[in-house]
Amino acid sequence: MFGTVTLELIKGLWTTVQIFILTLIFSLPLGLVLGVGSAGKWKILKRVIQVFVWIIRGTPLMLQLIIIFYGPGLWLGHNIWSGNESGRITATVVAFVINYACYFSVIFRGGIEGVPAGQREAGQVLGMTKSQIFFQITLLQMVKRVVPPMSNEIITLVKDTSLARIIAAYELTFAGFSFMKSAGITWPLFYTGVFYLAFIGILTLLFNYIEKKLDYFR
Amino acid sequence: MAILEVKNIGKHFGSTEVLKDVSFSLEEGNALAIIGSSGSGKTTLLRCLNFLEKPSQGEILVKGNAVFDASRPVKMSERELRRKRLHFGLVFQAFHLFPQYTALENVTLAEKLLAQEREDFKSNKKQIMEEILEHGNALLAQMGLADRATHYPHQLSGGQQQRVAIARALALKPDILCFDEPTSALDPELTGEVLKVIRSLAEQKTTMIIVTHEMAFARDVADQIIFMDEGYIVEQGDAKQVIDNPKEERTRQFLSRYSQG
Numbered sequence: 001m002f003g004t005v006t007l008e009l010i011k012g013l014w015t016t017v018q019i020f021i022l023t024l025i026f027s028l029p030l031g032l033v034l035g036v037g038s039a040g041k042w043k044i045l046k047r048v049i050q051v052f053v054w055i056i057r058g059t060p061l062m063l064q065l066i067i068i069f070y071g072p073g074l075w076l077g078h079n080i081w082s083g084n085e086s087g088r089i090t091a092t093v094v095a096f097v098i099n100y101a102c103y104f105s106v107i108f109r110g111g112i113e114g115v116p117a118g119q120r121e122a123g124q125v126l127g128m129t130k131s132q133i134f135f136q137i138t139l140l141q142m143v144k145r146v147v148p149p150m151s152n153e154i155i156t157l158v159k160d161t162s163l164a165r166i167i168a169a170y171e172l173t174f175a176g177f178s179f180m181k182s183a184g185i186t187w188p189l190f191y192t193g194v195f196y197l198a199f200i201g202i203l204t205l206l207f208n209y210i211e212k213k214l215d216y217f218r
Numbered sequence: 219m220a221i222l223e224v225k226n227i228g229k230h231f232g233s234t235e236v237l238k239d240v241s242f243s244l245e246e247g248n249a250l251a252i253i254g255s256s257g258s259g260k261t262t263l264l265r266c267l268n269f270l271e272k273p274s275q276g277e278i279l280v281k282g283n284a285v286f287d288a289s290r291p292v293k294m295s296e297r298e299l300r301r302k303r304l305h306f307g308l309v310f311q312a313f314h315l316f317p318q319y320t321a322l323e324n325v326t327l328a329e330k331l332l333a334q335e336r337e338d339f340k341s342n343k344k345q346i347m348e349e350i351l352e353h354g355n356a357l358l359a360q361m362g363l364a365d366r367a368t369h370y371p372h373q374l375s376g377g378q379q380q381r382v383a384i385a386r387a388l389a390l391k392p393d394i395l396c397f398d399e400p401t402s403a404l405d406p407e408l409t410g411e412v413l414k415v416i417r418s419l420a421e422q423k424t425t426m427i428i429v430t431h432e433m434a435f436a437r438d439v440a441d442q443i444i445f446m447d448e449g450y451i452v453e454q455g456d457a458k459q460v461i462d463n464p465k466e467e468r469t470r471q472f473l474s475r476y477s478q479g
């Protein structure tokens with residue numbers, strides 16, 4: 001039994017990892033773009049991003065996921081997500097990317113605005129180009145500011161992947177839960193918890209390492 | 219001919235006029251001190267010279283060439299703007315050292331980036347880099363910081379940080395080095411070491427503009443003094459004469475506040 005459960009949980013973990021990685025790959029750059037936009041000069045763009053972020057952060061991710069998965073089918077008359085597992089994962093990733101890009105954008109904006117204007121001006125006075133100022137001066141200071149809030153958000157993402165169960169994506173929590181339904185046993189649920197703890201443990205070590213690496217300056 | 223001529227500079231932010239008809243000139247090798255109460259436009263003037271602000275009016279000439287002329291607005295390329303900027307250096311009140319770089323890296327960064335644009339950079343890379351490092355180390359030694367080259371800014375005292383900032387500004391050999399209240403952010407016991415360095419630069423005939431509240435220092439070190447009030451130059455002249463024998467009533471009032479306190 002233990003072996004069967006382990007295999008099923010690994011199967012679920014694989015889906016969880018896919019959602020996690022794909023969400024990061026797309027939401028980090030998108031979040032950066034939104035963050036730069038909302039820290040920039042264009043008033044209208046700032047306003048539009050602000051409202052969008054407000055809506056996304058002000059409503060539950062689960063609700064957004066349900067709308068994105070079921071909405072198109074009801075509005076267009078045909079489901080745009082293929083009915084199999086990969087369709088469910090895709091829909092989940094789309095919902096998560098939109099949601100997490102908004103959270104990341106706020107963090108990136110804080111990072112950009114947190115670098116004092118004097119840093120850029122010192123670079124300008126020394127005849128540096130805009131891109132030299134960004135890459136040689138601002139970027140690393142921004143990264144340093146962004147890492148702690150970002151690690152919190154990314155750890156939350158690991159746990160949020162379990163929401164995909166609502167559209168029947170076979171992720172880790174679903175896999176653990178399936179044994180309770182089929183065999184009436186609860187220990188696989190605790191075993192599932194161990195999987196999450198290990199996943200988050202590894203990430204925590206990674207983030208601690210990065211923070212330490214950036215500890216040499218203030 | 220004067221190395222710097224500032225003609226009728228005006229600057230407003232929205233409807234507030236911060237600089238009004240500011241004109242002066244500076245001879246090569248001379249030091250000019252600018253004094254005046256807070257809010258009189260001293261920082262804005264230095265920022266205009268360093269292209270951090272764009273004057274609304276007037277003209278700036280370096281060695282007889284217009285580097286800025288408000289009556290003839292031209293779209294400058296970034297390259298051109300950077301070249302013009304390099305006539306000036308600026309030491310900020312709050313240092314603004316780059317925290318992720320050591321003292322030596324702070325001093326050499328801009329020179330390294332600039333060297334990459336040299337045609338012989340690829341073929342001579344090693345030698346060019348060595349020269350830059352040597353130059354940076356020499357500047358730090360000149361500031362009395364030879365043993366602090368590998369320290370990061372947060373490991374240095376305020377006075378040491380400001381001296382690194384001075385070395386950084388000197389690294390690109392600006393024609394005119396500007397200081398914006400270089401000791402105002404320092405604890406009183408640390409101002410001396412920074413003033414000493416500036417004094418020695420004056421002795422070496424570095425062309426400088428120094429905004430300062432240290433009246434005795436300005437009198438001793440500067441050749442010329444400008445007193446500013448509410449965006450105007452109220453009085454300018456020989457340093458000792460302006461401090462010891464001001465012509466204008468407003469200058470006298472301003473100075474009396476300092477001699478008392």
Ligand SMILES: Nc1ncnc2c1ncn2[C@@H]1O[C@H](COP(=O)(O)OP(=O)(O)O)[C@@H](O)[C@H]1O
Pocket residue numbers: 231234236254255256257258259260261262263
């Ligand atoms: N970016 C800005 N926008 C609006 N007002 C400004 C700005 N910078 C400076 N000022 C105003 O200009 C005046 C002169 O400021 P400043 O040049 O810093 O004076 P000082 O350096 O002599 O204390 C002040 O009243 C200040 O509030």
Ligand SMILES: [Mg+2]
Pocket residue numbers: 260261262398399
């Ligand atoms: Mg000022």
